[in-house]
Amino acid sequence: MPELPDVEIFKRYLDSTALHQPVERAEVKSRTILDGVEARQVQSALENRQLTETRRHGKYLLVRLDEGEWLTLHFGMTGGLQYFKNPERDPLHDRLLISFDNGYHLAFDCQRMLGSVGLVDSPEELIERKDLGPDALELDRPAFHERLQGRRGMVKPALMNQRIIAGIGNVYSDEILFQARYHPKTAVKDLNTTALDALFDAMREVLQTAIDCRADPDRFPDSYLLPHRGEGGPCPVCGGEIEKVKVSGRGTYYCPACQLAP
DNA sequence: AGTACCACCTGACGGC
DNA sequence: TGCCGTCAGGTGGTAC
Numbered sequence: 001m002p003e004l005p006d007v008e009i010f011k012r013y014l015d016s017t018a019l020h021q022p023v024e025r026a027e028v029k030s031r032t033i034l035d036g037v038e039a040r041q042v043q044s045a046l047e048n049r050q051l052t053e054t055r056r057h058g059k060y061l062l063v064r065l066d067e068g069e070w071l072t073l074h075f076g077m078t079g080g081l082q083y084f085k086n087p088e089r090d091p092l093h094d095r096l097l098i099s100f101d102n103g104y105h106l107a108f109d110c111q112r113m114l115g116s117v118g119l120v121d122s123p124e125e126l127i128e129r130k131d132l133g134p135d136a137l138e139l140d141r142p143a144f145h146e147r148l149q150g151r152r153g154m155v156k157p158a159l160m161n162q163r164i165i166a167g168i169g170n171v172y173s174d175e176i177l178f179q180a181r182y183h184p185k186t187a188v189k190d191l192n193t194t195a196l197d198a199l200f201d202a203m204r205e206v207l208q209t210a211i212d213c214r215a216d217p218d219r220f221p222d223s224y225l226l227p228h229r230g231e232g233g234p235c236p237v238c239g240g241e242i243e244k245v246k247v248s249g250r251g252t253y254y255c256p257a258c259q260l261a262p
Numbered sequence: 263a264g265t266a267c268c269a270c271c272t273g274a275c276g277g278c
Numbered sequence: 279t280g281c282c283g284t285c286a287g288g289t290g291g292t293a294c
Contacts, residue, residue, distance in 0.1 A: 113272080153265075160288090
């Protein structure tokens with residue numbers, strides 16, 4: 001489930017592998033993933049160019065092609081990148097394959113095809129087109145308050161709303177609320193300034209820690225919920241049972257003892 | 263404005 | 279054994 005930390009790791013992976021290599025050819029293997037572009041546009045945008053720069057906004061990865069357009073990658077739920085030389089390492093659900101002059105390939109792998117590939121003239125164009133809020137790690141404390149204050153709904157859907165803040169999904173919203181000790185169904189209007197501050201701190205802490213752990217749950221601190229995510233499992237703080245509920249349609253894990261009822 | 267529900271999509275899993 | 283329903287979840291559409 002690629003959320004902000006996962007996409008940040010993809011960005012660093014691409015930066016350390018495929019950047020500044022002349023592209024020999026590009027092949028769109030599944031048209032389903034194309035977002036408002038034709039396969040030939042993607043191919044001609046890539047061929048005989050280089051990937052010169054990357055940026056991340058929320059769950060989107062943008063890749064600049066020479067000094068021109070930007071390729072946009074969204075990983076849906078099962079997407080990822082693979083850089084390899086041996087064709088045997090081409091991932092099973094390869095949807096876009098970029099081949100470089102040096103004999104290496106970069107595959108955009110996406111099993112469930114919920115991801116997307118597009119082209120924009122600038123990162124700002126993508127943000128505008130998708131109506132994305134500021135990136136969760138770029139946004140400062142006053143802006144966080146401003147974007148949440150006055151909202152009527154529950155805190156978990158607000159954190160997950162990409163128009164309010166970009167980058168947080170189902171898994172990390174649970175972790176942020178666990179670390180901040182707020183119940184996922186807490187009404188945003190019931191969070192006072194101090195509570196919003198605590199939520200902001202937890203958001204930054206969780207996202208940065210996840211990046212430092214290379215978004216690998218096995219590396220996460222013992223005090224994190226994510227590695228124990230599952231119904232009935234022990235809470236890493238109090239040892240009580242983790243419960244599962246639905247919050248606006250999403251499977252939500254929390255500790256009823258640590259995260260007080262709204 | 264917010265929520266509920268559906269669809270997209272594939273693969274895993276449990277029940278019978 | 280195999281068939282079927284359900285679930286996972288990011289996004290986006292519709293209805294209320």
